[in-house]
Amino acid sequence: MSQIRYTKDHEYIRIEGDEGVVGISEHAQSQLGDVVFVEAPPVGKTLKAGDAAAVVESVKAASDVFAPASGEVVAINSDVEATPGLINEDALGRGWLFRIKLADPNELSRLMDEAAYANYLKTLS
Amino acid sequence: MSDDAIRKTPLHALHLDLGARMAPFAGYDMPIQYPTGVLAEHLHTRKAAGLFDVSHMGQALIEGAAHASLAAFLETLVPADIANLAPGRQRYTQLLNETGGVVDDLMVTRPPGADGVLRLVVNAARKAVDFALIRERLPAGARLTPLGEAALIALQGPLAAATLARLAPGAGMETMTFMSARPARLAECETFVSRSGYTGEDGYEISLPSAQAEVFARLLLAQPDVAPIGLGARDSLRLEAGLCLYGHELDESVDPVEAALAWSIQKRRRAEGGFPGAERIRSALTNGPSRLRAGLRSDGRAPAREGTEIVSTDGARIGVVTSGGFGPSVGAPIAMGFVDRLHAAVGTPVGLVVRGTPLSARVVALPFHPHAYHRG
Numbered sequence A: 001m002s003q004i005r006y007t008k009d010h011e012y013i014r015i016e017g018d019e020g021v022v023g024i025s026e027h028a029q030s031q032l033g034d035v036v037f038v039e040a041p042p043v044g045k046t047l048k049a050g051d052a053a054a055v056v057e058s059v060k061a062a063s064d065v066f067a068p069a070s071g072e073v074v075a076i077n078s079d080v081e082a083t084p085g086l087i088n089e090d091a092l093g094r095g096w097l098f099r100i101k102l103a104d105p106n107e108l109s110r111l112m113d114e115a116a117y118a119n120y121l122k123t124l125s
Numbered sequence B: 001m002s003d004d005a006i007r008k009t010p011l012h013a014l015h016l017d018l019g020a021r022m023a024p025f026a027g028y029d030m031p032i033q034y035p036t037g038v039l040a041e042h043l044h045t046r047k048a049a050g051l052f053d054v055s056h057m058g059q060a061l062i063e064g065a066a067h068a069s070l071a072a073f074l075e076t077l078v079p080a081d082i083a084n085l086a087p088g089r090q091r092y093t094q095l096l097n098e099t100g101g102v103v104d105d106l107m108v109t110r111p112p113g114a115d116g117v118l119r120l121v122v123n124a125a126r127k128a129v130d131f132a133l134i135r136e137r138l139p140a141g142a143r144l145t146p147l148g149e150a151a152l153i154a155l156q157g158p159l160a161a162a163t164l165a166r167l168a169p170g171a172g173m174e175t176m177t178f179m180s181a182r183p184a185r186l187a188e189c190e191t192f193v194s195r196s197g198y199t200g201e202d203g204y205e206i207s208l209p210s211a212q213a214e215v216f217a218r219l220l221l222a223q224p225d226v227a228p229i230g231l232g233a234r235d236s237l238r239l240e241a242g243l244c245l246y247g248h249e250l251d252e253s254v255d256p257v258e259a260a261l262a263w264s265i266q267k268r269r270r271a272e273g274g275f276p277g278a279e280r281i282r283s284a285l286t287n288g289p290s291r292l293r294a295g296l297r298s299d300g301r302a303p304a305r306e307g308t309e310i311v312s313t314d315g316a317r318i319g320v321v322t323s324g325g326f327g328p329s330v331g332a333p334i335a336m337g338f339v340d341r342l343h344a345a346v347g348t349p350v351g352l353v354v355r356g357t358p359l360s361a362r363v364v365a366l367p368f369h370p371h372a373y374h375r376g
Helices: A026-032 A078-082 A105-110 A114-124 B012-017 B038-047 B067-074 B124-137 B160-167 B210-221 B231-240 B267-272 B278-287
Strands: A003-006 A011-016 A019-024 A035-039 A052-058 A062-066 A071-076 A098-102 B021-025 B028-033 B049-053 B058-063 B089-096 B102-110 B117-122 B143-146 B150-156 B181-186 B189-194 B203-209 B226-228 B291-298 B309-311 B317-327 B332-340 B349-354 B357-364
Touching: A003 A114, A011 A105, A019 A026, A019 A052, A019 A062, A019 A071, A035 A078, A098 A105, B012 B028, B012 B210, B028 B231, B038 B049, B038 B226, B038 B231, B049 B210, B058 B067, B058 B124, B067 B117, B089 B124, B102 B124, B117 B124, B124 B143, B150 B160, B150 B210, B160 B203, B160 B210, B189 B210, B203 B210, B210 B226, B231 B317, B231 B332, B291 B317, B291 B349, B317 B349
Parallel strands: B049 B226
Antiparallel strands: A003 A011, A011 A019, A019 A098, A035 A052, A052 A062, A071 A098, B021 B028, B049 B150, B058 B117, B058 B143, B089 B102, B102 B117, B150 B203, B181 B189, B189 B203, B291 B332, B291 B357, B309 B317, B309 B349, B317 B332, B349 B357
């Protein structure tokens, strides 16, 4: 079973072996509204945790997506670049943005699990 | 606004009821979008009818002894021909400062059947400034009365006319032409209606007493083709229609010719002058302005937002984006901005510097989406 972790900036990373699939949370897509543009990082780029990695733009505004963990980009979701609305339809599934090869799995312990993220969201409203 | 609590329009409770996401805008708690979202609201307005609460805007009457003297007064503040505005007609114009900069843009209406009355609709964020400016200059015997107890509802879209005709058969709403205005009794409400709007679509703006606004709005929303539309879609609709938004395309440093609003300065006023900043504006009309508001389209999918630098093909800075985003009906990013005159011709290739990279773009004609006004 895969595990999912969240950042305070509302990115998620789903851990699949030594790789992680990155996207924005359901809460983030709902706050952004209709997504009309996605810019994913180039495959091969090395990201440090916290780096501005991708851009997601809704009708109203542009938002940076920060890397939840360090690692090399090994794949990007070309479907979501072609159809940005996938993020609104299925942020945690078909709306994923990019996949990284984790440089240091220990970094993940700094992130929130699903229960912690749900509690975090409650503190925001 | 810091000394002022946030204000609510007469439709505030309705917005909450409809599940709107609310945010402060020009001192009012306004609906940004409803649960369907900006994209769906935008497209609905283009194919059916959208209801907009624009009660935050400033409505006012100015009254004087007769039209001629009242018009002569207003013409000392705006460059439009008000003297020859016919009863029942409306004109778009700008309040100007002494250097010809735009203090605000507004609609001026001469109601039918009254001599010496003009109705004004000004921007929410500017009404205090506008009303103070007008009051300071009012001639003896004339007065300005803000209509603080009036709501303003816009019904916009290709099915707006059929909707009002169904709601008020016999009121003659469908035969009004673009930029005409008159009182109308609609579903038991005494209203003042103009056939105008801010979306590029056919439609109406309906002024009515605040106390009746919610009942009237709910009646409209109960019609089959009407959906509520928030400020998010209002902005994307006006951007596609190539219309200016105060604080973005217009401010006190911009004159109407630069803003590509020379069409709103009628021939008599160009010849006679007599408005603030006439020297600058007439020179710009004769010699061309140094910069011009222009439409911009990029070849890619990344929107260029407000503040994006515009560069020439050799990398020199030639302007800045004033409004930019995704055009839902265009299906692509669109932007407006001010561009140096030498680069403002339609078809000129330019770069839009998005996140450090100049994206290939070109100057295009406005509007991005064709207007569908009912000119009769």
